[in-house]
Amino acid sequence: MTETMVGIRLDLGADSDAEELTSVARRLRDELRQLDFETVPMPTVPPPPGAKGPVMDVLGEVWVSVAGSAGVAGLLDVLAAWITRGRGRSIKLELNGQVIDATGLSRRDQRRLIEEWIARQREIEP
Template identity: 35%
Template sequence: MTNATIRLTLRVSDERADPKELDELTAGLRRELLSLDVDSVTPLRTGNSPTGTKGADLVVLGALVATIATPELLASVVAAVGAWLESRGQRAVKVEVDGDVLELTGLSSRQQQRFIDEWLRRRAQR
């Protein structure tokens, strides 16, 4: 990986959550990530506002965009997402960088940790 800014897309999912709860979960994850040395964490926005309307793009429910300055911070962000999920049951977060997706769940397991380690190794080789 180069030392260019890295853009991560994070998508929170919970089949049982209503839109308000999903929005609250996403805001909680955003607060958690902002406690790290990230450049920014903002809601993901679409480029398509409804026809005939003025104003900003629409916010994608359950989705965030984080930017970090160094590849070394990627492991910290993934660890923070994993820790945030641990107390949140069956929820999941998909982390995507350059089309490479890692899905994290609140279930701790050695297999999930192996997936995380492999994903981070793959990212480090780019």
């Protein structure tokens, strides 16, 4: 079964800050690991020129490996639950450089749209 790496971009709404977004991304990553999803470490970017701080986390990004439609369905269930835990939350998924935003759709429509999108992306993988 082919595994696919999917990027998840989190958005907590206008009232959130970088510290909160980083914390929430780490909690989501931990939750996915507990459910046996394979995640990658927090991505990092170098600090801006002249900054004296260490390398910084890329805010609000989680990358997870999913296999087959069961893996996609499980991931979507986790993400749907995550969205309902906080006001103003939304996600965008990235695969092969293509991004999809299913904000505002019903859970059923989100699942259908994302499953079809992932299937199309797998067809064009090199």
